[in-house]
Ligand SMILES: Cc1cc2nc3c(=O)[nH]c(=O)nc-3n(C[C@H](O)[C@H](O)[C@H](O)COP(=O)(O)O)c2cc1C
Ligand code: SF4
């Protein structure tokens with residue numbers, strides 16, 4: 001096999017691209033490269049997630065970094081013939097930016113340009129199933145240095161000085177936690193990686209495990225040395241089969257290379273890892289519930305203290321960190337704590353990975369320095385709101401977090417600024433909402449999630465969130481009452497103060513923050529029985545505006561419920577002239593059909609919407625060329 005290739009063709013094989021068909025593209029590339037006799041010159045490599053999953057399957061060709069999107073197996077012969085043989089990029093597969101300009105290189109695409117990748121440094125770059133590719137990018141060098149040159153307390157000191165804070169949600173200083181676990185009495189000690197990742201829409205941790213599993217393995221071994229542990233567990237949800245598969249391969253390879261197991265780097269240090277699968281309950285991400293789950297007990301939280309650092313797995317001192325927290329460790333060791341502390345803000349160091357979703361042009365995984373403003377993330381990285389619509393709010397921290405309204409678009413994304421606004425960093429879910437989003441409905445959605453996921457152990461969370469959810473549901477159904485907003489606020493504050501674990505303590509956040517910034521929307525639902533965003537179905541209906549309707553019948557054909565019917569009563573219909581004018585405006589495509597309809601319309605009865613059948617899907621409104629369907 002050749003060790004020097006003139007071109008590397010990277011095929012993203014993250015879960016997103018796997019589901020959009022990258023495996024067939026990869027196979028087609030192998031076959032075509034071989035057929036053209038290029039095996040010795042061109043190397044095809046599968047990687048983890050590149051970040052722009054909505055563009056998948058994604059293929060990147062190096063050395064140029066040409067970014068191809070939505071590649072199908074049929075496109076492969078052209079890529080090989082044109083690009084790999086003749087050096088001409090295939091334009092039709094290139095990315096187009098917001099101004100419809102073709103962008104050739106990944107580095108020139110706005111989505112990637114503004115990012116700084118520390119955690120995701122290897123995702124989309126190396127083959128996660130090949131340890132040599134990780135090693136070629138300085139992999140396991142940090143572990144080697146730690147074991148051969150440093151005492152455990154030096155390692156903890158480096159992590160403390162880096163300013164790294166836990167990325168699992170609470171933002172606790174990582175070095176301090178390592179220090180507590182190192183000092184705790186009890187043996188053996190354990191190191192745990194929390195890869196439960198229960199926030200709906202979040203997939204940062206999954207992508208790291210799928211795209212760069214060795215970074216977590218290496219970091220856990222470093223942590224083991226620092227706190228005095230020889231055994232680690234990675235707790236990952238069973239719904240992440242690809243992450244589990246790649247992690248298993250990586251653990252096996254690390255053992256074969258002597259980087260896990262006995263006497264690592266001949267230093268006498270032993271460390272090994274096992275995977276534990278979770279069934280996907282959100283509460284099992286809470287560290288005490290996670291410990292119970294690993295031990296084979298029902299995943300329910302218990303009060304703290306004792307903290308896991310003192311009494312964790314099987315009652316022994318246990319260090320628990322999040323996937324992203326661990327992925328930062330090897331670069332901190334290699335580049336030094338000052339390097340890391342120089343990135344970000346005074347109290348939030350390094351970068352943060354966000355899962356950008358919702359009403360935004362570029363969705364996917366983004367990693368930016370802490371302190372990057374929400375505006376920069378949405379407009380420069382995310383490419384703005386589709387259809388030029390107005391930004392309304394962003395939800396950070398998933399169901400435990402809160403919303404940030406347009407007046408705070410310039411907030412720096414760091415732990416403390418977000419808490420001040422009533423939101424939180426959480427683990428990195430970032431959902432963007434435009435002016436078509438109902439904030440009451442959004443709060444109801446998240447509360448429904450936490451209510452469903454409550455383990456039921458304590459009353460404030462079990463019962464309190466249910467009462468809050470009932471009130472919210474009532475409001476969205478047009479049955480809200482005076483005093484409901486105040487009741488929600490009272491209940492929310494009480495639950496926050498009295499629930500046993502973080503799930504209950506944060507569950508009211510989406511409700512409280514939407515009341516804080518969008519109280520007028522709650523009032524419109526309650527007092528005027530109106531949903532300003534036109535989302536809450538009970539609060540609007542569709543009607544046909546008779547003097548605009550040309551009776552072309554498009555809505556009737558499109559209605560999936562057969563809800564558009566002829567009225568029993570005839571209406572005094574308007575003449576033929578305006579109908580033809582309207583038809584001309586509608587464009588040539590519908591003109592002929594409309595003209596026929598107009599010729600006979602005077603003999604027919606008007607169309608009306610049968611409200612008992614109507615599903616409120618809005619299809620008729622979209623289909624009508626004359627704006628004759630109104631939402632009232
Ligand atoms: C309901 C709930 C769910 C949680 N889910 C996760 C999770 O999926 N992943 C995670 O790392 N931390 C989660 N946490 C936070 C953990 O309890 C713990 O603080 C974290 O794993 C510590 O790691 P870190 O210091 O590196 O952030 C959750 C907390 C709560 C209350
Ligand atoms: S707050 Fe909710 S999830 Fe947490 S222990 Fe109480 S009932 Fe269970």
Ligand code: SF4
Nearest residue numbers: 559614615617618620
């Ligand atoms: S909203 Fe949907 S179901 Fe109702 S009339 Fe229009 S197309 Fe039919």
Ligand code: FES
Nearest residue numbers: 012014016017053
């Ligand atoms: S999975 Fe391919 S870009 Fe995310």
